[in-house]
Amino acid sequence: MNTRHIYIITLLALSWQGCMPTIESMPYQGNDLFSLDDLEVIAGQSTLPIIDQRSNDLTYLLSGIQGIATLESIDSTLLLPKSLRYKAGVYQVYAIHENTIIDQINLTIKANEPHGQILTYLGPKTTAFEDSPGTMLTSIVTDTFNNMIDLPIDFTYTFLGKRGVGKQQERHDHEYFTAKLFPPYNNDKVLVGINGPNHLYSSELPLEGSSGCATAARVDIPLYYPLADGRQQFVVEVNAITDREGFEVAEGTLLSIIIAGNQSVEKYESLVTNGSAVFAIENPKLSGTYTLSVYSCGNVIVAAKPLTFEQVTTSLQYDWISKDKLRIGPVTNNLNQSLPNGSPVEVSLPNCSKYSLPPISLYDGFATLNLNDIYTRCEITMLSVTVGERTLMINAKKPL
């Protein structure tokens, strides 16, 4: 009786049976003939010997990380289910009698010999030859049933590039995988393939070197609404990003976009992924014409056509909140939304033009104008208030 069996009995002893006088434990009464020790089979084997011969009335279960299956018994063998017999790993086989586990073993399904195509992952696909650790090739060897294998395996790496064919041998001795680092290839495209014993092979993998700086690209702006509301966003895609040699730049290269108008400059950053960089740009708040330039390593590599944004003011209202305080607003656009915070409100005094008022701007669609000071210096009759392209003339004569 091994430790596992002792544990099962301990478990039953720990369980609740016997607490209540109405519940009685139902220990297994079969003859204690023999039970097998742990078993080991090769992936693909379809049967196991019966693990416990004390009774013909036992249920056998195979439990693994993936799930649980009932084992069918035929004569003196147990049939492994198709879905698991090919999957290497350690499983538990339970013999159950009247809902009680009476025996349990570990079953190890071992992987077969390494076989077929090696699973390979190469990344980054393109590597910058300036300040870059290179490209890493992760390889995983499996058997014919896709089971991972942790045996030492001798690999041959074959390279095909401008300088011809080269070979390198290395031992795959990690657990389940090997990782090989390739230095950056200077402006070159090299194909690499792996071979191993038992006709192990991989697909050909391209290693490309590139400068870490882009010098050319194409800018695409699929759609934007020319509304200077500071709320909309539009997408800028930068494609065909190449270095000075005409090679695609490395994955992860940093690009910037600067969108500049007369009164504002905004900067956005994005990394090159799958050969493109995508930016989500916020519409400017103020009307005007904006330039959009793409930068790499501090240099402009491409500029889009100038973009024009307009603040569309469709409603401009006001009310007096006291004798000398004027509240301007709500100021809304053609979608009946408040104009963005910070939108300038231009106020001029037609009959007191030598005086000026401090600059004010909208907040939540409103701005407040205090006329107390100006009333003491000039006899105002009218105020001109302009937001966007809309202007209001307001009678502002000082009340008596």
Place this chain on the structure above:
Amino acid sequence: MKRLLAWTALFATLILFTIVGARIVGHYTSGADRTDLFQESLNSDFDYHPTVGWRNNDLYTRYKSSSLALEQRIIEAFYWLNNSIETKQSLKLRDYYDVDQYAIIDSLLKHQTIDLERAYLSYNLELKHMSLDKSVAVVKCHTADVVERIIDQDDKGPVNFYSTEFSLIMVVIDGKWKIKNWITEDTWQTQPTQHNRDISRKLALIPEVVGINYYPKDSPWHLFWDSLNIDTIKQDFNLINELGFNTIRIFLSYSDFKSGSAFERNLPKFQLILDIAQEHRLKVIPTLFDFPGGYRLADYVEYDRQLKQLMTDCSNHPGLLAWNLKNEPDLDFAYHGEQATMDWLTFVLTRAKAYDTLHPITVSWSDKSYLNCLSKEVDYLSFHLYKDFANWETTINQLARETGKHVLLEEFGTSTRAGLSNLLGRSESRQHKEIKDIVMTCEANSIPFMVWTLYDFKTIPNGVFGWKPWVKAKQKNFGIVREDGTHKPATAIFEK
């Protein structure tokens, strides 16, 4: 026609009310578990936090944020796998497993004829490989602690504890880490560990207990932790001390100590209570997992984590006397099933002994006839006495002899709002007499005891004692101190 429609509508409404009413009554009369109405389990899909440890190697240090992203995906992948095994629904798994692995799982699920409940309690992980572009990773799980039970036609088998070791190849597919391949390398039964426990010093104090169950008068049960007022606690502990008690029992409800913000919010409060109790020379018996969230194996993850956090953070506090892991579990039998409840108790008892080796551990039965249950596993026996008073001490003495363990009468008391004596104005004298009788019996038989409770309560939160107003009303007046702070005659029994 209109009249017929009206009658039909009225009839349908009556049926609806009857069904809903029956459900409400059923809910509130279902023992000590009072989870939210119509909520099957407190666990939501993402409210799942097994304990995870990482081996601190160079790779982990370099790729810490990626490791944490992997960790979350592994936790979720196994949560959904176990959920699929239980429900035989595999749709969610496509998000976590590569097509080949998904096909194996899916095929197994389609042929699964036996039900299995399984949960991973903890993972001890090592990052073995991370590719330069962070798209391929190899993770080894050195130990995952697993709880599992086989269910054959609604008949739940015993809970099996085991540990497993496996390796995972994970790759980024469609921007998410998915399990590309895996292999289980070993599986072994988790042997019941014999921990070096040294509980003798605290256990020796159990026979000395003259205690009281405590909630503040304005914030009993669910209101306790959120409304905790330090000045009130200090005043009340002072009063408890003056009344002659040396021990208090408090309740840590499951939801108030759930991992995350609730735990972080309430742990310092609990520690402060222990500090104040220590200042007032009072020992504390905290009762954990009050109003639990159910006994599914998936729920064990949160219980285990809560237990470990509480015991790890508080087991060195001198104010702590013992842990009670569950109040009146026998009342859960009807609602959660006897086996599921006992399996859970066995689990928390085993884990608690590993997390705190200095303090005695118990569970308290509402009925003394259950005291034999788990009597070998608990360090002292504990029960409540509200009925069957005839010769109760004989049973207790016999049990103490048979088991060789102390037996604590953890709750007893009398409401001063009960029956005819209330109407005749004799309820407080009746309370005095009944409590005195029990105290005298305890003293004559060297049985330690704790009274229910210090105060009368102004309100009883909904969901604690069901919907019956007369039951709630009775529960308000078990205190030996009135709501206004004046003493009932029963306090004289204890005053030095």
